[in-house]
Amino acid sequence: xxxxxxxxxxxxxxxxxxxxxxxxxxxxxxxxxxxxxxxxxxxxxxxxxxxxxxxxxxxxxxxxxxxxxxxxxxxxxxxxxxxxxxxxxxxxxxxxxxxxxxxxxxxxxxxxxxxxxxxxxxxxxxxxxxxxxxxxxxxxxxxxxxxxxxxxxxxxxxxxxxxxxxxxxxxxxxxxxxxxxxxxxxxxxxxxxxxxxxxxxxxxxxxxxxxxxxxxxxxxxxxxxxxxxxxxxxxxxxxxxxxxxxxxxxxxxxxxxxxxxxxxxxxxxxxxxxxxxxxxxxxxxxxxxxxxxxxxxxxxxxxxxxxxxxxxxxxxxxxxxxxxxxxxxxxxxxxxxxxxxxxxxxxxxxxxxxxxxxxxxxxxxxxxxxxxxxxxxxxxxxxxxxxxxxxxxxxx
Numbered sequence: 001x002x003x004x005x006x007x008x009x010x011x012x013x014x015x016x017x018x019x020x021x022x023x024x025x026x027x028x029x030x031x032x033x034x035x036x037x038x039x040x041x042x043x044x045x046x047x048x049x050x051x052x053x054x055x056x057x058x059x060x061x062x063x064x065x066x067x068x069x070x071x072x073x074x075x076x077x078x079x080x081x082x083x084x085x086x087x088x089x090x091x092x093x094x095x096x097x098x099x100x101x102x103x104x105x106x107x108x109x110x111x112x113x114x115x116x117x118x119x120x121x122x123x124x125x126x127x128x129x130x131x132x133x134x135x136x137x138x139x140x141x142x143x144x145x146x147x148x149x150x151x152x153x154x155x156x157x158x159x160x161x162x163x164x165x166x167x168x169x170x171x172x173x174x175x176x177x178x179x180x181x182x183x184x185x186x187x188x189x190x191x192x193x194x195x196x197x198x199x200x201x202x203x204x205x206x207x208x209x210x211x212x213x214x215x216x217x218x219x220x221x222x223x224x225x226x227x228x229x230x231x232x233x234x235x236x237x238x239x240x241x242x243x244x245x246x247x248x249x250x251x252x253x254x255x256x257x258x259x260x261x262x263x264x265x266x267x268x269x270x271x272x273x274x275x276x277x278x279x280x281x282x283x284x285x286x287x288x289x290x291x292x293x294x295x296x297x298x299x300x301x302x303x304x305x306x307x308x309x310x311x312x313x314x315x316x317x318x319x320x321x322x323x324x325x326x327x328x329x330x331x332x333x334x335x336x337x338x339x340x341x342x343x344x345x346x347x348x349x350x351x352x353x354x355x356x357x358x359x360x361x362x363x364x365x366x367x368x369x370x371x372x373x374x375x376x377x378x379x380x381x382x383x384x385x386x387x388x389x390x391x392x393x394x395x396x
Contacts, residue, residue: 004240005247008212012248015211022204022249026256030196034264048072048081049131050100052091055084058106064142068104071138079134091115101131104139111146112139193266194354195322197257201279202313202350204252205286206293208245210309213294214302216241216388234389242291242381249283271357274366278357282350285373288380289313289346295387313347320348343372 012018051068059065072082083100085091091103095117103115116132215223216237257275260266268275293309317323319341321331331348334341342348349372356365 001236001240004237005244008215008241008244009248011215012208012211012245018208018211018248021207022252023255025203026196026200026252027259029199030193030256030260030264033192033196048078049102049134050081050083051135052083052085052094052100052103054088054091054103054105055086056106058108058110062106062110062112063146064104064106064110064112064139067138067142080138102135104135112142114139190266191355191358193260193264194358195351196260197253197275197279197354198282198347198351199317199322200256201249201253201282202286202317202347204249205246205283205288206290206309206313208249209242209287209290210294210305211302212241212245213291213384213388214305217294235385238291238385238388242287242384245290246284246287249287250280253279253283268357274357274363275354278353278366278370281370281373281377282353285346285350285377285380288377288384291384292380292387295384297387316345316347320345320351322347322351346376349373349376 053059053065053068068080068082071079083094085094085103088103088105091100091105092115094100095103095115102117105113105115107113114135116135254276257272257279261268261272289312290309293312294305296305296308298304298308314323318327319331319334321328342352349369353366353369353373356369360366
């Protein structure tokens, strides 16, 4: 068994396909992500929201103009970045080309009106929503205070003899404590790297196990025919091959994780140790999946099994929502229609294993999925052993 283990490890590191899928691919993909996300860093501050304002007589007569001028103050306390235009057409042109997030106009009653970008605006949907909320909130706050002052004057004009009463009515006094809702500074790009960890674990484990199992079967390789006539039982050979494949997969996954931490600079919020444990168990489950496909009595050689495994893994990733917006929508719809899919799909289970470290402060979801991955690995290994033991050959 140990001789089989050592031979498997050495052979895998000398196989070009293993080097490409388990080392080159996991290092090239985060490098691509790093280039793509280089301009999307988050330093914890919000840039001023660019807004267009039609500077006409109604704007100058409105008290809302004083509010906007105050918000467009010094750079340190600046909430809005105002661009003054002469007419509505010029303001809409700035909205369409993405120069501003919206436009303020004043209606006939000297009240502010917010014009937002159209639905097909080419900017980021999350940032567009945030900026639109800020602009709308500024206008709503002004309208609310204006109506409050107006109704107070109609009901009790004497209240305006005391300026302190007005200030107290319009002010908001709260006690605030600064805290972080997440373990680290929120970053929209970090979740993509968690998905990357899941894909690395899935690809490394399945590919290594498949290649190793092809070396073990006499109908697939000459090496398998020589091993079949050896004195070592099939189960002992299978255990050595599986253990060697898993060790190589863990090494490649850890190499990719180290690259993410040291080169790409991803902050895993002090959960690096849990990520390493998750990678070890996730690669165990993916190794079991690759071993099962490799042990199936399929007609054809290693290329047929490799194509079947690649199609299976890609299909599982699509259903798990790991390959684009359309895939995520399909995954959400399937999860609502049939919730057990999240626990039966290895790709979804591995992805959720790493997602639980990012989205949950509690470790219970992570631990539960860790156990589920281990249980799935045990079931798949048992099925692989059954298929491998029952194969018979006319000649070697």
